[in-house]
Amino acid sequence: MAQWIAACSTGDIDPEDVIPFDHGGNAYAIYRSPDGAYYATDGHCSHEQTLLCDGLVMDDVIECPKHNGRFDYTSGKALGAPVLVDLRTYPTRVIDGTVYIDVG
Amino acid sequence: MGRERLARYSLAGPENQAAVGAGLAGADWFRSEVPRKRMKELMRRSDYPAIRDTAVWLGLMVMFAGLGIAFWGSWWAVPFFLAYGVLYGSTSDSRWHETGHGTAFKSRWLDEGLYQLASFMIMRDPTVWRWSHTRHHTDTLILGRDPEIAAMRPARLARLLANFFGLVDVPVAFGLMSRHAAGRLTSEEADFVPEPERHKVYRTARIDLAIYAVTIASAVAFSSWLPVVLIGGPRIYGAFMLNVYALTQHAGMGENVLDHRLNTRTVKMCVVNRFLYWNMNYHVEHHMFPMVPYYRLPELHEEVKHDCAAVYPSLWAAYKEIIPAILRQLKDQEYYVRRELLPGAAPFNEPTSLNDGRALPLAPVTAA
Numbered sequence: 001m002a003q004w005i006a007a008c009s010t011g012d013i014d015p016e017d018v019i020p021f022d023h024g025g026n027a028y029a030i031y032r033s034p035d036g037a038y039y040a041t042d043g044h045c046s047h048e049q050t051l052l053c054d055g056l057v058m059d060d061v062i063e064c065p066k067h068n069g070r071f072d073y074t075s076g077k078a079l080g081a082p083v084l085v086d087l088r089t090y091p092t093r094v095i096d097g098t099v100y101i102d103v104g
Numbered sequence: 105m106g107r108e109r110l111a112r113y114s115l116a117g118p119e120n121q122a123a124v125g126a127g128l129a130g131a132d133w134f135r136s137e138v139p140r141k142r143m144k145e146l147m148r149r150s151d152y153p154a155i156r157d158t159a160v161w162l163g164l165m166v167m168f169a170g171l172g173i174a175f176w177g178s179w180w181a182v183p184f185f186l187a188y189g190v191l192y193g194s195t196s197d198s199r200w201h202e203t204g205h206g207t208a209f210k211s212r213w214l215d216e217g218l219y220q221l222a223s224f225m226i227m228r229d230p231t232v233w234r235w236s237h238t239r240h241h242t243d244t245l246i247l248g249r250d251p252e253i254a255a256m257r258p259a260r261l262a263r264l265l266a267n268f269f270g271l272v273d274v275p276v277a278f279g280l281m282s283r284h285a286a287g288r289l290t291s292e293e294a295d296f297v298p299e300p301e302r303h304k305v306y307r308t309a310r311i312d313l314a315i316y317a318v319t320i321a322s323a324v325a326f327s328s329w330l331p332v333v334l335i336g337g338p339r340i341y342g343a344f345m346l347n348v349y350a351l352t353q354h355a356g357m358g359e360n361v362l363d364h365r366l367n368t369r370t371v372k373m374c375v376v377n378r379f380l381y382w383n384m385n386y387h388v389e390h391h392m393f394p395m396v397p398y399y400r401l402p403e404l405h406e407e408v409k410h411d412c413a414a415v416y417p418s419l420w421a422a423y424k425e426i427i428p429a430i431l432r433q434l435k436d437q438e439y440y441v442r443r444e445l446l447p448g449a450a451p452f453n454e455p456t457s458l459n460d461g462r463a464l465p466l467a468p469v470t471a472a
Contacts, residue, residue, distance in 0.1 A: 017144070048130055048242060054140075056147040056395055058210075065395050067238045068206045081231070081301060082238045 003104030010097050018062060020053035023103060029053050030099060031073045033060060038092045039073050040101040046078065046085035112247055113256050115292040119248025122466035128246045134363040134453035135392050136408040146400045149210035153399040158218060165191045169334060176330060185333060189342020196225035197346045198382035204234055207397040224312060227277035227339050229284060231304040235296045241394055245359045245367040247463055251292060255355035257463065258434040270343040284309030352422045353387045356429030358440045358461025363453040364391040366461055370405065371416040388412055411450050413443035438462040
């Protein structure tokens with residue numbers, strides 16, 4: 001069942017960047033792509049549980065700050081060693097300048 | 105002593121589980137505070153610096169190899185092959201390192217291409233060593249966890265010295281190549297190389313062995329050492345600078361600590377050495393923030409130096425500390441180099457009294 005949660009304002013994230021969001025004891029990462037779209041994934045790298053919000057966003061890719069593992073944050077796909085397990089992604093939508101994510 | 109020492113450092117030994125039990129594996133490490141905006145600037149990738157530096161690097165190798173071949177048979181060839189050998193057998197280490205992190209180039213294919221080339225030159229399997237280095241960054245100098253501890257306590261001195269000419273590393277590399285080509289890993293490698301990645305190890309080993317077989321066959325066919333001097337040989341006669349640089353990183357410093365300022369050195373080097381070493385001399389900074397590409401490390405150093413101990417002003421200054429420390433550790437294994445932080449620096453991250461750099465034996469973990 002869908003459970004839409006207000007995560008942040010659209011202006012809270014720079015283009016091509018990521019911020020953390022915590023809800024219900026879980027960590028999420030909220031991304032703003034270079035073309036202004038918003039995405040959400042699990043907040044921790046699937047390799048060694050490092051927070052991705054300290055990583056580097058390059059186009060559609062988030063690079064983990066610990067071991068440089070890369071994911072496509074639009075699909076969650078792990079792009080090669082040392083990350084082998086995909087990230088879970090969450091649907092997003094923007095209403096009146098607020099970014100919502102579906103954590104259901 | 106030798107067997108006991110190896111057991112403590114072995115990834116397949118009891119210290120591995122003891123480190124896990126003590127909370128030293130995969131732990132949180134100290135990082136200086138750097139504003140996010142500045143970090144994003146420093147992490148930003150570009151192809152240009154590494155393309156420029158790689159073109160110069162490869163160009164120099166071609167030039168020196170060409171001159172060496174031109175003067176082959178006379179003593180005039182020696183200095184040219186010495187220069188070629190150092191570029192091939194020593195500086196491939198830093199190229200391997202930076203491209204292994206994926207930070208040297210913005211374009212992934214350039215990074216991967218140079219990584220494969222440098223791995224071949226330095227005789228490291230690209231898959232095994234990618235995972236090995238990943239572990240080194242997770243558990244830097246944690247006994248039983250870090251597979252890349254160059255100077256143990258006590259150091260294997262003869263081995264360290266022999267490796268200035270690859271006399272241990274090269275035979276070991278060929279032994280591993282043969283093992284991998286047969287479809288097997290060592291027990292230590294199996295600790296950090298995931299199953300889905302292992303087929304790459306076996307494939308690369310077979311390709312590498314084929315290249316070396318052709319090289320040796322050419323040497324025999326032409327009754328000349330020249331093919332071996334050009335391919336593979338530099339990992340022996342040109343390897344000494346690799347060790348001169350690499351031992352500055354961690355040798356003699358604290359083990360089983362969770363703060364890179366306690367187990368890692370940053371050493372000032374001249375512009376030539378920084379080119380050859382691709383700024384790996386900024387090693388504390390690199391371990392704190394491995395996403396920063398080599399060409400931005402001097403700027404990162406300026407951002408965090410207030411939080412660190414004073415840098416070593418030269419290679420010579422570093423070795424004035426390293427050599428006595430290694431020699432002292434031959435008799436006193438609790439000794440390590442503990443540095444003083446600059447006034448105002450964030451205090452050392454020392455979560456428990458045990459993890460103070462002496463690497464005392466950890467309590468064994470018993471099965472529940």
